[in-house]
Amino acid sequence: MNIGNLEIKFPKLSIGTVTLLIIAAVGLYSAFVRYTQGFGAMTNMSDSRPWAFWISFDLLVGVAISAGAFVIAGTTHLFHLKKYEPIVRPALLTGFLGYILVSLGLLVDLGQPQRIWHMMIYRNIHSPLFEVGMCVMIYLTVLLLEFIPAILEKFGLAHQAPWKWIKNLSIPLIISGFVLSTMHQSTLGTLYLIVPHKMHPLWYTPILPIIFFTSALAVGFGMVIFETVLSHHIFGWDLHEDILQGLGKGLRVSLVMLLMLKVGDLIYAGEMGLILEGNLQSKSFILENVAGIILPIIILTLPRLRVDPKWIFRAGLLTVIGLVLHRFNLSMVGLAGDAYFPHWMEIAATAGLFALGLLAFGMVALNVPMHSEH
Amino acid sequence: MESSFRKYQCMHCVEPACVASCPVAALHKLPDGPVAYDGYKCIGCRYCMQACPYGVPAYDWSEAYPLIAKCDLCYDRHDGPACASACTPGGVISGTRGELLAIAKQRIADNPGKYYEDRVFGEYEGGGTSVLILTPVAFDKIGLPPLDDTILSDATWPWLKAVPGIVVGVGGLLTGIYNKTKDKPGEDHKEETQS
Numbered sequence: 001m002n003i004g005n006l007e008i009k010f011p012k013l014s015i016g017t018v019t020l021l022i023i024a025a026v027g028l029y030s031a032f033v034r035y036t037q038g039f040g041a042m043t044n045m046s047d048s049r050p051w052a053f054w055i056s057f058d059l060l061v062g063v064a065i066s067a068g069a070f071v072i073a074g075t076t077h078l079f080h081l082k083k084y085e086p087i088v089r090p091a092l093l094t095g096f097l098g099y100i101l102v103s104l105g106l107l108v109d110l111g112q113p114q115r116i117w118h119m120m121i122y123r124n125i126h127s128p129l130f131e132v133g134m135c136v137m138i139y140l141t142v143l144l145l146e147f148i149p150a151i152l153e154k155f156g157l158a159h160q161a162p163w164k165w166i167k168n169l170s171i172p173l174i175i176s177g178f179v180l181s182t183m184h185q186s187t188l189g190t191l192y193l194i195v196p197h198k199m200h201p202l203w204y205t206p207i208l209p210i211i212f213f214t215s216a217l218a219v220g221f222g223m224v225i226f227e228t229v230l231s232h233h234i235f236g237w238d239l240h241e242d243i244l245q246g247l248g249k250g251l252r253v254s255l256v257m258l259l260m261l262k263v264g265d266l267i268y269a270g271e272m273g274l275i276l277e278g279n280l281q282s283k284s285f286i287l288e289n290v291a292g293i294i295l296p297i298i299i300l301t302l303p304r305l306r307v308d309p310k311w312i313f314r315a316g317l318l319t320v321i322g323l324v325l326h327r328f329n330l331s332m333v334g335l336a337g338d339a340y341f342p343h344w345m346e347i348a349a350t351a352g353l354f355a356l357g358l359l360a361f362g363m364v365a366l367n368v369p370m371h372s373e374h
Numbered sequence: 375m376e377s378s379f380r381k382y383q384c385m386h387c388v389e390p391a392c393v394a395s396c397p398v399a400a401l402h403k404l405p406d407g408p409v410a411y412d413g414y415k416c417i418g419c420r421y422c423m424q425a426c427p428y429g430v431p432a433y434d435w436s437e438a439y440p441l442i443a444k445c446d447l448c449y450d451r452h453d454g455p456a457c458a459s460a461c462t463p464g465g466v467i468s469g470t471r472g473e474l475l476a477i478a479k480q481r482i483a484d485n486p487g488k489y490y491e492d493r494v495f496g497e498y499e500g501g502g503t504s505v506l507i508l509t510p511v512a513f514d515k516i517g518l519p520p521l522d523d524t525i526l527s528d529a530t531w532p533w534l535k536a537v538p539g540i541v542v543g544v545g546g547l548l549t550g551i552y553n554k555t556k557d558k559p560g561e562d563h564k565e566e567t568q569s
Binding site for chain 1: 391393394395396397398399400415416417418419420421423424425427429431432433435436437438439440441519520521526527529530531533534537540541544545548549551552555556557
């Protein structure tokens with residue numbers, strides 16, 4: 001399609017695209033039900049399960065798996081590791097779309113979404129959620145500014161006034177993105193520090209903010225590995241093996257840190273015995289940490305596997321699965337409340353947003369230059 | 375089997391977790407003790423419900439744009455809480471926290487062994503509550519949570535208080551790293567390494 005002399009490409013109407021469109025439509029219908037008939041008609045939440053699937057997935061998982069943007073932008077431009085340049089824009093785009101999805105998810109979850117701006121005028125600095133909300137709003141702006149040069153390049157406006165201004169700001173922007181991420185990635189853990197009486201001791205720890213930040217770091221690497229390999233298959237982008245191997249090293253370092261924090265904390269608290277109690281919580285904890293931390297560490301340590309893109313991809317995927325398990329275990333399996341299983345429309349609303357995000361990624365990736373101009 | 379009743383209501387904590395957690399300060403502690411709610415500020419995030427150890431704030435799940443509902447100790451009623459006025463046998467009484475605590479302790483002193491552990495629920499729990507409960511039944515059997523005297527928001531505030539320090543610290547550290555790893559002009563492009 002052409003608008004003026006601007007060419008706009010659309011994804012091919014493949015089975016994948018059509019499936020995503022259907023999932024998105026069902027999701028939009030679920031959101032419509034929520035806004036017209038209320039929560040009771042399409043969720044299984046209750047007074048003792050006020051935070052459920054949407055908070056666990058859209059907020060806790062959504063923010064964590066969008067961490068790739070600050071991890072990669074920071075590594076490449078602050079540590080001057082230039083070989084990662086080719087994956088910076090895709091990571092920024094994923095992060096930007098990820099945070100848009102988080103925000104849209106919250107607008108479905110909030111009872112009074114039209115009042116979201118109240119956070120800016122009725123501030124409560126004692127609330128971890130206030131900090132998360134403000135950081136997400138500001139960080140979304142930072143990510144937009146970081147990605148705008150790519151859009152300007154599409155419109156043939158590179159090396160002109162606004163492009164130059166933003167390029168000159170790029171380092172302060174990357175630093176503030178990193179600082180904002182440090183703040184709200186950890187503060188998502190702080191949210192749950194106020195419920196020591198409701199949370200199982202396998203997950204409750206006063207260092208929860210540090211565990212949340214470290215796991216966001218790990219899943220940042222994991223997601224970037226995941227999307228680098230997938231974009232290679234879907235869009236035919238180059239797969240640089242040395243980039244993947246470097247990401248694998250970063251992933252292993254952050255996973256080892258995470259494992260030491262978690263094990264060290266349990267030993268310090270004298271709670272190692274809880275792992276072997278054999279109840280639902282202990283089994284979930286074992287699965288989360290063996291599949292999501294120990295296995296990828298082993299893969300990334302074995303000399304033959306850690307250089308193989310296929311195995312690096314698997315390690316990245318396991319890390320993402322482990323992160324999802326950790327956030328769900330902590331906020332559902334390990335949190336006291338009524339028995340709860342999400343209504344299909346709760347899942348559909350989230351899946352719909354996710355599908356929209358993937359379609360948006362495809363649209364932008366097809367149309368906007370993914371390599372930055374200097 | 376013996377049965378027992380408890381009046382299930384907001385405990386009006388001295389240091390309420392709901393007040394600390396509300397991102398828009400829709401919940402606040404009044405000087406006289408009640409924890410009041412400004413519905414017009416509320417964004418419906420339900421963090422207060424998650425944070426409350428007593429499971430008090432309730433939500434209207436049948437609504438598309440629900441608000442929170444909770445006891446506000448009838449703070450705008452002239453004759454004090456309506457529940458206390460309505461309770462003819464004197465099971466529910468109102469007064470200042472000091473007065474009520476003194477009455478409770480007198481009752482315990484007059485009837486040793488009658489009340490569970492010879493103590494008042496709410497004197498210290500979670501930093502203390504403005505609603506006090508005197509009961510012969512074990513606290514956990516009437517749904518009262520096992521809280522020690524720690525204020526719940528004492529776990530979150532130190533991390534939030536650290537934010538300005540984190541901003542300066544992380545920001546400074548990153549600026550330092552940026553300058554340190556930058557190629558100096560004239561120097562050959564260094565082989566990059568990563569651990």
